[in-house]
Amino acid sequence: MSDRVLRGSRLGSVSYESDRHTEFAPRSLTSYDCSQRHETAVPFAAEADIPYTWECKVCGTQAIRRDAQAPEAKAVKPTRTHWDMLLERRSIAELEEVLAERLAVLHEHQGQVKAQLKADAAKTRKKSA
Numbered sequence: 001m002s003d004r005v006l007r008g009s010r011l012g013s014v015s016y017e018s019d020r021h022t023e024f025a026p027r028s029l030t031s032y033d034c035s036q037r038h039e040t041a042v043p044f045a046a047e048a049d050i051p052y053t054w055e056c057k058v059c060g061t062q063a064i065r066r067d068a069q070a071p072e073a074k075a076v077k078p079t080r081t082h083w084d085m086l087l088e089r090r091s092i093a094e095l096e097e098v099l100a101e102r103l104a105v106l107h108e109h110q111g112q113v114k115a116q117l118k119a120d121a122a123k124t125r126k127k128s129a
């Protein structure tokens, strides 16, 4: 082979380090069970914060750690909707009043539009007559 040829390998694909003289960090095997009763064993470093759930390696659903209690559910703050915020400011009776006011304004406007249309129709009738 010509000494001008560069030999290489893909970046990151191969490690030339050997496991010899290497001491692995202490590990523990954690078992997870999914609803289909598949067991998934995952090695974690001894000091790792072991998750409560893991993906089942057989069916891909959520598997639950065998040796742990369910973590305490965090207190979830209920989301306030626009309606909730409105109810904090006004009572239903007040809202009924506001609604009636707005409807009256709308009806008045509607009446004006109808009258305008009537007047316009009368004008065009006069013109065409």
Ligand SMILES: [Zn+2]
Residues within 6 Å of the ligand: 034, 035, 036, 037, 038, 056, 057, 058, 059, 060, 061
């Ligand atoms: Zn499974």
